[in-house]
């Protein structure tokens with residue numbers, strides 16, 4: 001069913017020079033077509049509206065068992081390949097959302113399929129171990145092949161977990177234990193501490209806090225939720241903790257026009273961070289750690305400058321707080337660097353970096369200094385899944401072999417340039433186009449328009465995601481190439497031209 005890629009002729013209008021509007025032809029070179037993976041489809045193919053009749057029927061069925069209102073449509077993963085997601089009604093869509101940013105190298109990648117067919121790997125998929133106590137013989141070796149091969153500079157320790165929330169939750173615990181140990185002066189614990197921790201009292205359970213940012217998203221478990229401030233629906237009815245929340249910069253675009261204003265805005269937020277640390281120390285709710293996303297993703301793709309993050313790191317160090325960078329959405333190469341925080345050029349690395357999604361397994365890297373001082377302190381039954389490490393090791397090979405970080409930079413540039421062109425033409429529909437690598441987004445004028453644009457795009461064969469209160473985000477796989485960007489821009493420019 002896979003036909004060779006056609007040469008695509010993409011026509012949309014762009015602004016050249018001083019507001020001169022000209023039609024522009026964008027042609028995909030043969031070279032671009034040649035490097036394409038042969039398992040990808042050659043374009044969207046739509047048969048019904050999405051969700052189609054079969055999806056609707058299945059939604060009704062599932063809704064009888066659980067609240068299934070979040071479901072967009074049901075999928076046929078056997079037929080999904082490369083950048084294309086196929087649904088149960090036979091619609092084939094260019095997927096720019098990739099399972100909430102969690103598919104690294106596309107659907108049904110042949111290298112991963114092959115891995116599963118190798119007899120020596122079968123037992124890893126069948127026998128899921130309690131990794132913390134009974135790991136397989138090749139566990140350390142596979143961690144070296146996969147996660148440790150991309151460990152952020154200065155972080156040589158890694159712990160695997162099963163999802164993003166679980167990773168941050170355990171990263172918080174790691175920071176608290178490290179902080180308490182520092183405070184104690186690395187001496188043994190007292191009888192009082194051992195007794196009081198059993199009844200949720202100090203000093204056994206110290207009144208420590210983690211400072212987070214408004215608009216941040218770090219997961220939905222109880223501790224993570226206390227650091228999450230993106231949407232009310234995530235937090236409603238759940239008891240929480242009195243932990244400090246600092247404002248995150250709200251940058252004005254285009255960045256080059258608002259250099260002074262944005263610098264002032266970032267300085268304001270950093271000042272607030274320091275004030276909160278001091279205030280919470282006075283309240284005896286010491287800030288043991290700071291958590292931050294390199295780009296606030298769920299909260300609306302909010303960016304800050306590299307300088308902001310360098311200064312934030314300095315503040316964390318100055319006050320003795322652990323610095324936790326949540327790379328769960330930004331990590332894995334989509335920004336053009338393996339970790340988005342590599343752009344900051346930190347002198348002193350982060351203390352902890354959490355990951356999940358495109359990394360196939362959850363977990364976190366940390367400095368040796370933060371190693372727990374006893375067994376079972378950071379622990380759960382599964383501690384991840386070795387079959388995911390096996391897949392991840394192969395994903396790493398593909399990323400290197402196909403130079404996918406440079407691909408993300410290149411395809412991202414095509415995508416963002418196109419979005420900026422469209423923004424110039426349709427400023428009433430698109431504003432604040434922004435991004436790093438393929439991790440791009442723009443704002444619609446309001447939530448209703450955003451929702452409508454996503455729905456129209458889906459019916460035209462493009463899956464997009466929303467974030468924040470009115471942003472549309474791009475989270476394609478790492479095998480999203482220039483011609484996929486052109487294909488999307490072509491479809492989307494038609495949508496914008498016809499939008500009523």
Ligand SMILES: Cc1ncc(COP(=O)(O)O)c(C=O)c1O
Pocket residue numbers: 100163164165166168217218219220293297298326327328329330356357
């Ligand atoms: C930055 C960030 N942190 C944490 C999480 C939570 O991960 P999970 O949904 O796997 O628990 C997410 C999920 O979207 C995320 O984007």
